[in-house]
Amino acid sequence: MAARAGGHSQAAMNGMKEKVLTLDTMNPCVRRVEYAVRGPIVLRALELEQDLRQGVKKPFTEIIHANLGDAQAMGQKTITFFRQVLALCVHPDLLNSPHFPEDTKRRAERILQACGGHSLGAxxxxxxxxxxxxxxxxxxxxxxxxxxxxxxxxxxxxxxxxxxxxxxxxxxxxxxxxxxxxxxxxxxxxxxxxxxxxxxxxxxxxxxxxxxxxxxxxxxxxxxxxxxxxxxxxxxxxxxxxxxxxxxxxxxxxxxxxxxxxxxxxxxxxxxxxxxxxxxxxxxxxxxxxxxxxxxxxxxxxxxxxxxxxxxxxxxxxxxxxxxxxxxxxxxxxxxxxxxxxxxxxxxxxxxxxxxxxxxxxSPPAPSDPSFEQFQAERQAVLAELAAKAKLTEQVFNEAPGIRCNPVQGAMYSFPRVQLPARAVQRAQELGLAPDMFFCLRLLEETGICVVPGSGFGQREGTYHFRMTILPPMEKLRPLLEKLSQFHAKFTRDFS
Structure with missing residues (x-):
């Protein structure tokens, strides 16, 4: 108690008070929370992006965020019908504009009628x-x-x-x-x-x-x-x-x-x-x-x-x-x-x-609505491209020695298994890192590609994976997959 009281006195002499909320006094359950898809590797990617903006030279010119299923951030086009109706709801004065199809106006009016004060802000x-x-x-x-x-x-x-x-x-x-x-x-x-x-x-x-x-x-x-x-x-x-x-x-x-x-x-x-x-x-x-x-x-x-x-x-x-x-x-x-x-x-x-x-x-546009044809075309285009990208991802990874990728039957990600040399596993352990985290960090630092290590999702002991979204545009996806496969080959040589 005396030591603690002395500590308080010292803090008071320094003009400091102990904080009420510290790592020792906060909710211990929160400290145990981990969320890999926005974890340490993503924070490092943000630091590297800041370096690039400040002109720091790197082996790459941009960070490729292949860690999140964020379709629009990866360049996927929005569905016109959704955005037109939303624009009308947010700014109802546009309901008088001749530039919006009549069914989008009817839909916006229906939505606004259901809102308190006929406003999305209620x-x-x-x-x-x-x-x-x-x-x-x-x-x-x-x-x-x-x-x-x-x-x-x-x-x-x-x-x-x-x-x-x-x-x-x-x-x-x-x-x-x-x-x-x-x-x-x-x-x-x-x-x-x-x-x-x-x-x-x-x-x-x-x-x-x-x-x-x-x-x-x-x-x-x-x-x-x-x-x-x-x-x-x-x-x-x-x-x-x-x-x-x-x-x-x-x-x-x-x-x-x-x-x-x-x-x-x-x-x-x-x-x-x-x-x-x-x-x-x-x-x-x-x-x-x-x-x-x-x-x-x-x-x-x-x-x-x-x-x-x-x-x-x-x-x-x-x-x-x-x-x-x-x-x-x-x-x-x-x-x-x-x-x-x-x-x-x-x-x-x-x-x-x-x-x-x-x-x-x-409740998308009905076949009789003016917006139906465009809506259907946009929807089918997105899904068809995703299907093609799922197939391409499986194909390219399975052509690379040391990488095995199951068929991407659905969703937006591949979760390939990678072979890592024993020396790489040992080096990761020396650094206090999971081996696939070590691999993903090296991938980020050398290529600018940000993926999430399988250890953040769970995997059988002795196996190593990473999760990568299939969302990049097709013209960017193949070079990305090939670059990642080439890095794995180099990583394997470096630690063999």
Missing amino acids: YTFSAGIRLFREDVAQYIEQRDGGIPSDPNNIFLSTGASDAIMTVLKLLVAGEGRSRTGVLIPIPQYPLYSAVLAEFNAVQVDYYLDEDRAWALDIAELQRALHEARGHCTPRALCIINPGNPTGQVQTRECIEAVIRFAFEERLFLLADEVYQDNVYADGSRFHSFKKVLMEMGPPYSTQQELASFHSISKGYMGECGFRGGYVEVVNMDPKVQQQMQKLMSVRLCPPVPGQAVLSMVV
């Missing part, structure tokens, strides 16, 4: 504007072949991430062996590991099978669940379909097996389906968990709890910055659903422009 109901939730429900019904969807079970959100955090917050409880465990795929999207760390829940890893194109194996789910029950209480199972970072698309048979497993083991299902428009491989098809669940019939359709998520950030839209998304809950306890509503009300409401864009995404 707060909305915490779960989102009712009209837009009805649009989402109608979209889900059409997507799932007429299976009913209730707008009261739909909550709009600040991107899918916000909805995922809300549902996980409802699930997390307990201490010690009663702490909530959540099964997540490995490799995973680091949102899940970050949120579970923040909420002090237990991350339960189940591994996807890389040798079978990242397939999900029920036996592996059983292994993970059995081992976890020794130290926590698993209550939820997360599925990412199509996969991020792995790009696999689940078969209907697999989804049925997962639903049966969750039902038998009393696990709440979280279906992350934000890439449902991004399916490229021949023979692959998106099946929603909601549709499969309902078609399986009782007791699954009437009892299995499910939350499914979608977003405007991905697909063919790529409207990341507007932060729009939704969650549909199925078979949730009505009293818990009320608590979910209360929790969302604390954050007032999702961004209204994002809600408006979501309403357009789920």
Whole structure:
């Protein structure tokens, strides 16, 4: 105590006070949070960009951000219909302009009529504007072949991430062996590991099978669940379909097996389906968990709890910055659903422009509308190019010695496996780095290419990967892939 009092006196003599909030006194759960896609390697990329702006000479002239699924940042064109309607909503005086198609004006007026004060600047109901939730429900019904969807079970959100955090917050409880465990795929999207760390829940890893194109194996789910029950209480199972970072698309048979497993083991299902428009491989098809669940019939359709998520950030839209998304809950306890509503009300409401864009995404122009033809052409062009880029990525990487890439069946990323020489692994360990982080840092410093090491997503011990988006324009993607492959060959020679 005397030493501490002396410390206080010394601080007072220096005119300093101890800060109330320090690394020692802050929430320890926050300190444990890591988010690889915006982690140390991205911070280093930003430093290098600053150096380039200041004229510092580097072996490259620009940083290529292949680390994020940010379509428009990578040059993807916006969908004209969405932006025209949004412009009219933001500046209603344009409704008198002859330069906008009549259907965009009708859509803007419909959106504004649903807003408080007929303005996007007004707060909305915490779960989102009712009209837009009805649009989402109608979209889900059409997507799932007429299976009913209730707008009261739909909550709009600040991107899918916000909805995922809300549902996980409802699930997390307990201490010690009663702490909530959540099964997540490995490799995973680091949102899940970050949120579970923040909420002090237990991350339960189940591994996807890389040798079978990242397939999900029920036996592996059983292994993970059995081992976890020794130290926590698993209550939820997360599925990412199509996969991020792995790009696999689940078969209907697999989804049925997962639903049966969750039902038998009393696990709440979280279906992350934000890439449902991004399916490229021949023979692959998106099946929603909601549709499969309902078609399986009782007791699954009437009892299995499910939350499914979608977003405007991905697909063919790529409207990341507007932060729009939704969650549909199925078979949730009505009293818990009320608590979910209360929790969302604390954050007032999702961004209204994002809600408006979501309403357009789920209710695009009809064939009779003047904007339909252009909308369809733009949508198909984006998806066709993404499919071509997925195929090209797999092809180029698999032609490179020491790199193996599974088919990119869907989503927006490749997750190739790279062989790293023993000397490189040893050097990484000496530097206190994961071997694939060491590889990715060297790649960044020598070429300006920014990708994310597989260790940030999780991977089997002794294997090394990186995640790279397939979003760069086609004329830039092939040189990028070839440059990366050439760097791997050089890296291998340097450490052999």
